[in-house]
Amino acid sequence: MYDIAIIGAGVVGGMIADTLAKYDLKLCILEKESDVAMGATRANSAIVHAGFDAAEGSLKARMNVRGSEMMKDVTTRLGVKYNNNEALVVGFEHERDEVKAIYERGLANGVKGLKFLESEELHALEPHLNKDLTCALLATTSAIVCPYELCLAAVGNAMDNGAELMLDFEVSAIDKNGDAYTVKAADGRTVETKYIINSAGVYSDKVAAMTGDADFTITPRRGEYMLLDKECGNFTQRTIFHTPTKMGKGILVSPTVDGNLLLGPTATDIDDKDDTSTTAEGFATIFAKASDNVADIPFNKVITSFCGLRATGSTHDFIIKEKDGVVTLGGIESPGLSSAPAIAEYVEEILGGINALGAKKTSYKAERRPAHYFRELSMAEKNEIIKKNPAYGKIVCRCEGITEGEIVEALTTNPAAHDLDGVKRRTRSGMGRCQGGFCSPTVVELIAREHGIPFESVTKFGKGSIINYGKTKGDN
Ligand SMILES: Cc1cc2nc3c(=O)[nH]c(=O)nc-3n(C[C@H](O)[C@H](O)[C@H](O)COP(=O)(O)OP(=O)(O)OC[C@H]3O[C@@H](n4cnc5c(N)ncnc54)[C@H](O)[C@@H]3O)c2cc1C
Incomplete structure (x- = not known):
């Protein structure tokens, strides 16, 4: 039995998990994709808006202004640019x-x-x-900021403090069982939980409907970019x-x-x-x-x-409400990234108000080790790290200057990458001018080696997105 199940591992679910991880709770994060930050959090403008856009008096305006004020401290604490x-x-x-x-x-x-x-x-x-x-x-x-870096750090910090992340867990039904809920995944897995947080982005209306709430709908609004x-x-x-x-x-x-x-x-x-x-x-x-x-x-x-999809809600404001132990977050379109720390703080307040939080952990660690930007270090600092771990002396991605050491770190720290795009988001390997043309084969080898899986089963972004079908040279 979990105390709280968070549905959706975007920046909103991630910041909520990070905020609640300081309590002595059994917490899980349920995500339908094979990695975190795969929804709107992966593809947006990455702006921490000051708060002048939203209508005066709206929840959006309140969350934006507060979130923007909190963001510097949050990113410093989580070691995010x-x-x-x-x-x-x-x-x-x-x-x-x-x-x-x-x-x-x-x-x-x-x-x-x-x-x-x-x-x-x-x-x-x-x-x-x-x-x-x-x-x-x-x-x-x-x-x-980098939105997926913030989400990865928030989920990672929650996991370091005991939260469990369940990937490929597509919530397909929610049943009420007395004082608790049974959350069912499309693949048959189930989770029992006392409280639910619905932070499912463009799907938050569908998840809300599973709890009997049909008060709002979400229309995806496409946003395309050039980098x-x-x-x-x-x-x-x-x-x-x-x-x-x-x-x-x-x-x-x-x-x-x-x-x-x-x-x-x-x-x-x-x-x-x-x-x-x-x-x-x-x-x-x-x-x-x-x-x-x-x-x-x-x-x-x-x-x-x-391209990213905004979760445009039918009420034209953020929807943040609680009923029977289910906290629903709907219509969290822009400025949802800027607002995420404030939304998490607000959800903490709501859960505190229904006595869902209890005592704080004594073992909680708020600070996350800052990400290693190896390429930005001085030569002396680089040499010091290479002396301890020679994998930092091997450049894998030439465009971005990413080393084997950083890739192994991405494959072994919370939340660990399992596929090529996961490594890319965590390290920037493959994000440069050649867009992975040179480094991808080596990254695939490292994923196979670190996770102990065959080279051919490494995917680009999970869900059968196979990259290599077999060998054309070598042992076969
Ligand atoms: C084009 C564009 C530009 C934007 N620009 C900005 C900006 O500059 N600044 C700003 O502040 N905001 C911006 N935003 C808004 C911001 O990106 C979002 O508000 C924010 O990322 C929302 O985070 P989220 O966690 O609510 O949603 P998401 O990141 O979409 O996460 C929801 C998660 O729920 C998962 N999920 C869905 N259904 C299920 C299910 N049934 N079971 C399990 N998991 C499920 C999804 O896979 C996803 O990972 C922009 C958005 C877009 C699309």
Whole structure:
């Protein structure tokens, strides 16, 4: 019998697990995919929004402002990269009133560090902006993080403190058994639990329906991106936003914490909750809209593209509620990443209010060892580590400078990677210019060696995504 089962290992479920891990609870995280951070958390803009977008008085605004304030401490504690790079919502003269209105809304939401800029101040900050832009809102508290790195660290910290992660556990039914619940997976596994947290992203409406709650629906809203080579990482220092529309914040241009340049996302409502394909139409939109605000973007430096699905809820606000021991989180679209620490804090408060938490653990460790960015160390520091473990002296991914030591670490620390994409998200091996062309065979060998499985059964992202079907040379 678990005390709490968290359904969904995205950044919201992950931050909740990390927050609850300090209590003396039997906690499990149930995830339908073969790794954590496989939903919206894997593919978004990675911005820690300051909090000026959401409507005044909304739960979204409250969670965003609080989450943004908490993020620096949370990322420091979990050893995750965070860059307070600031953001600009830029406007042409005909958009001046709208930019002013966003500034006013930000002030009403309690966002600190907002400034309204005139043309000269704006162009002095960012030399690549379209010269016709005449005003902007500067948000000095806006930042960037790596969303899946945050999720991995949060889940990892919860696991280091005793939480159990069950992968490939697709919740398909939930039955009430007196004071407890039986949560059933599609493959027949079951989990008994006293409390449930539904943080299933675009599927949170389906999971809510399993508990008898049909109060809201989720429409997936597709967002496509282009990612540019690290050569372009300094093209803008700040995140550059359009003035928003009713479909969202528009196409942004932003550096990433890892030094790339990100363009996107588009915004198209679709029916399929799993359709993360990219489209020629999406790229055309990104090309046109990003160029509206930022001139001469080097589009020939695009190294990859991807798509994420926003969980757009029918109530147009975050839904966070509790009934009969089930805490439901619905409509956690943007700014869900920014809000995740605050959402976790709020869920802790809700569970405390129904006496679901009990005493705190004496053995709890809040701090997580910072990720090893071997490539960023000095030569002396590198040599020191290589002396202790020669695997750090072997470069596997040439583009990103990732060593065998780092890959083995990703395969053996919580939550351990089991497939090629899992290693990629944890180490950046395969994320560079060649997109894994050179390092993938070696990474596959390391996965097979560390997990004691045949080379041919290593997958790209679980669920039968086979990479190698057999040997063409060698023993066979
Ligand atoms: C295009 C785009 C841009 C965005 N930009 C930003 C931004 O810049 N800043 C910001 O703050 N936010 C942004 N967001 C929003 C942010 O990404 C999300 O709010 C956040 O990632 C939501 O996290 P989550 O854990 O709720 O959902 P998810 O990350 O989707 O996680 C839900 C998990 O539940 C699992 N699951 C679903 N059904 C089941 C089931 N039946 N059984 C078990 N597991 C299940 C899924 O596999 C998934 O892993 C953006 C989102 C998108 C799509």
